Amino acid sequence: MNPVKKTYILAIESSCDDTAAAVLENTLVLSNSIASQKIHEQYGGVVPELASRAHQSNIVPVVDQALKKAGIKKEQLSAIAFTSGPGLMGSLLVGTSFAKSLSLGLGIPLIEVHHMQAHILAHFIKGASTKKPEFPFLGLTISGGHTQIVKVKDYFDIEIIGQTLDDAVGEAFDKSAKILGLPYPGGPLVDKYAALGNPLAFPFSIPKVKGLDFSFSGLKTGILYFIQKKTKENTNFIEENLNDICASIQYTIVTILMQKLKKAVKQTGITRVAIGGGVSANSGIREALLATEGTLGWTTYIPKFEYTTDNAAMIGIVGYLKYKNAEFSDLSTVAKARVSF
Known part of the structure; x- marks a missing residue:
């Protein structure tokens, strides 16, 4: 029996405000390093120019740390995978330029990776979850910048069947938190306090959107008006x-997501559902999805927390799968702030 050839992928992720690098040996993560940017907290959101500057400072030490943690020398690398989009253009340019330079210097293949595709395929990292999805499956990708339902027929055969028409679900969480005076990022704090409260205390209207698409701008506005009205009546209401x-x-947000997922399952007949993206760390969403296994007979796939938020390991797994197919990019490839599958 021939041993499996070892492929070492260095992956770089810089789509927003986290500078991340990882080294994978085939599907096994040897290291997964992240440098977060605290500077944005004082502004209540990510400032693109500050993010790109911080990436420039962080990328060399983060890549160096990832290689050292993995115990791999750069000369052993098989290829460089990097996020080409979507994301903040300034941030993407830093990762793209670094990946190109390192690929050229080492004389090894360059592999561009779609950020949202990586969130979906993170499930195929060795040990990322208790079980790997079987094709076809439905994916719910939820983050600060995206909300999509996708039909996944194969690793690289992915079709968007529903998406937000305006704001992403992560933005809805963060903006709601801001209305309540909570610090950025507010989504995890809403989740924390929600565990202690009554979910039926204050009913909010659910937007009526046709098909499998989403809309969260109206919900955000409704929450704002509600809080303004209540605090006018009682300054200590919040x-x-x-x-x-x-x-x-x-x-309310979980209800919106689950209503659309149930509709997608009914339309496609696919009962295997996987989630990905930063907001998939939310406990309410995880609990609602897991509950469907008993009530609706779904098979659900939920990755470990470290593979939900932006990380380079998910870029690495896509890089490895593309490497096996010899799907390489050349130095003419460019970063793309907006790009579909």
């Missing part, structure tokens, strides 16, 4: 009802 407000907001 402080006195924070847990219940957060629980009600989270319940």
